[in-house]
Amino acid sequence: MSTVIKNGTIVTADLTYAADVLIEGGKIAAIGKGLVGDEVLDATGCYIMPGGIDPHTHLEMPFMGTYSSDDFESGTRAALAGGTTMVVDFALPNPGQSLLDALKVWDNKSGRAHCDYSFHMAVTWWGEQVFEEMAEVVDRGITSFKHFMAYKGSLMVNDDEMFSSFRRVGDLGGVALVHAENGDVVAELSARLLAEGNTGPEGHAYSRPPQVEGEATNRAIMIADMAGVPLYVVHTSCEESHEAIRRARQAGKRVWGEPLIQHLTLDESEYFNPDWDHAARRVMSPPFRNKAHQDSLWNGLAAGSLSCVATDHCAFTSAQKRTGIGDFTKIPNGTGGLEDRLPMLWTHGVNTGRLTPNEFVAVTSTNIAKILNMYPKKGAVLVGSDADLVIWDPEAEKVISAKGQQSAIDYNVFEGQHVKGLPRYTLSRGVVAWRDGKIESPEGHGEFVARPARPAVNRALSAWKELTAPRPVQRAGIPVSGV
Ligand code: URP
Numbered sequence: 001m002s003t004v005i006k007n008g009t010i011v012t013a014d015l016t017y018a019a020d021v022l023i024e025g026g027k028i029a030a031i032g033k034g035l036v037g038d039e040v041l042d043a044t045g046c047y048i049m050p051g052g053i054d055p056h057t058h059l060e061m062p063f064m065g066t067y068s069s070d071d072f073e074s075g076t077r078a079a080l081a082g083g084t085t086m087v088v089d090f091a092l093p094n095p096g097q098s099l100l101d102a103l104k105v106w107d108n109k110s111g112r113a114h115c116d117y118s119f120h121m122a123v124t125w126w127g128e129q130v131f132e133e134m135a136e137v138v139d140r141g142i143t144s145f146k147h148f149m150a151y152k153g154s155l156m157v158n159d160d161e162m163f164s165s166f167r168r169v170g171d172l173g174g175v176a177l178v179h180a181e182n183g184d185v186v187a188e189l190s191a192r193l194l195a196e197g198n199t200g201p202e203g204h205a206y207s208r209p210p211q212v213e214g215e216a217t218n219r220a221i222m223i224a225d226m227a228g229v230p231l232y233v234v235h236t237s238c239e240e241s242h243e244a245i246r247r248a249r250q251a252g253k254r255v256w257g258e259p260l261i262q263h264l265t266l267d268e269s270e271y272f273n274p275d276w277d278h279a280a281r282r283v284m285s286p287p288f289r290n291k292a293h294q295d296s297l298w299n300g301l302a303a304g305s306l307s308c309v310a311t312d313h314c315a316f317t318s319a320q321k322r323t324g325i326g327d328f329t330k331i332p333n334g335t336g337g338l339e340d341r342l343p344m345l346w347t348h349g350v351n352t353g354r355l356t357p358n359e360f361v362a363v364t365s366t367n368i369a370k371i372l373n374m375y376p377k378k379g380a381v382l383v384g385s386d387a388d389l390v391i392w393d394p395e396a397e398k399v400i401s402a403k404g405q406q407s408a409i410d411y412n413v414f415e416g417q418h419v420k421g422l423p424r425y426t427l428s429r430g431v432v433a434w435r436d437g438k439i440e441s442p443e444g445h446g447e448f449v450a451r452p453a454r455p456a457v458n459r460a461l462s463a464w465k466e467l468t469a470p471r472p473v474q475r476a477g478i479p480v481s482g483v
């Protein structure tokens, strides 16, 4: 059974051209004019693009005394409905827990996925066991390791632990990820705010100002540089953090920044809404910022100093959020966005001229496929690539609403937003997964994507670090070893 997509315009990270796409066995078999197949999908007026890859989701995540409400089943439905064909979730060991045990838990959770997925591994504690197990995690195709510099007392790791872990990740040929906020300062500010009677959701924003993120980003970049590991900074939300990333990149460091669609399009005024539920539903870390920070993020995407747009999809219901009434530090941190990332980015990015369609593909799919070393299996429209495609109708419109959304929660942080640009079809390894407003790929269709270690960027960084490593000066008559 083959499928041919006809009458569309292929848009990749670097090319725009009219051609048909023939799909066989889940892969792109041919690209050209006049192709024939068993099933025909009409892409008249549409762009044929690599499906979105969301590199940052937390599906069924145990967090702050509860579990995020979208699991791999509803979360991947939301992804496909919005043109995203792959998610990368975080396997999260409890402090003290084996990484391999955590991986088993995530393997079980992901069994019902409707689209492909991969994992990052979180390093939430440090010790001999973690050091050893990291090698097996890499052997299993999980080559990116996340470190939380915030959430003191639960997920946070200290600088010495982070340095040891970063060195290990570098040696294993992986990439280090950080949630960059100064967790010590956040904890102190939070306690003071609560003591002063700032107990509402706005206290969350006050407790995590941009400086807190900027400092941690600079610190993580320095530690990664000392450890010789490429660094990916998740949910970059402000100019302070972006500036640190920009400066590092200009100094030749291998650092990437990831703004979220929420930070690009929603601002801090959300936290001052008089409706407690409205404000609490938008509590996430880092919090939404002001317009100047938003402009910085948009400019970074256009300039190439920021590389990928993600969601950090971590959805909690209103009832879950309400556990924080009277104490903002107990509001589960996280917002949804999987179904809305591509339509919102197209509407506010491409339709406004802030991004070209090719840049849109780069920041939603191709860049992360390269960073995570799964290109061109993913993130490409090339013969031999997985047929993870979105047939994008730039004229289709809707108003975003929680009513009818795939996500399991009872609201949507983008409620009422008018978007123009939506998927007509989404294909997951050649299977039509989203058509006419319905999910068609079956549960369990999603496959785990293993990613090899040591991509070219790691090899280049290792070569440079080896060349510039400290070396003892040879002095006549003075032995250099044996102290
Ligand atoms: O508030 C957020 N971002 N929740 C999810 C966990 C994380 O920090 O990424």
Ligand code: ZN
Residues within 6 Å of the ligand: 179, 234, 235, 285, 286
């Ligand atoms: Zn985070």
Ligand code: ZN
Residues within 6 Å of the ligand: 056, 057, 058, 234, 312, 314
């Ligand atoms: Zn996250």
Ligand code: ZN
Residues within 6 Å of the ligand: 073, 077, 114, 442, 443
């Ligand atoms: Zn299902």
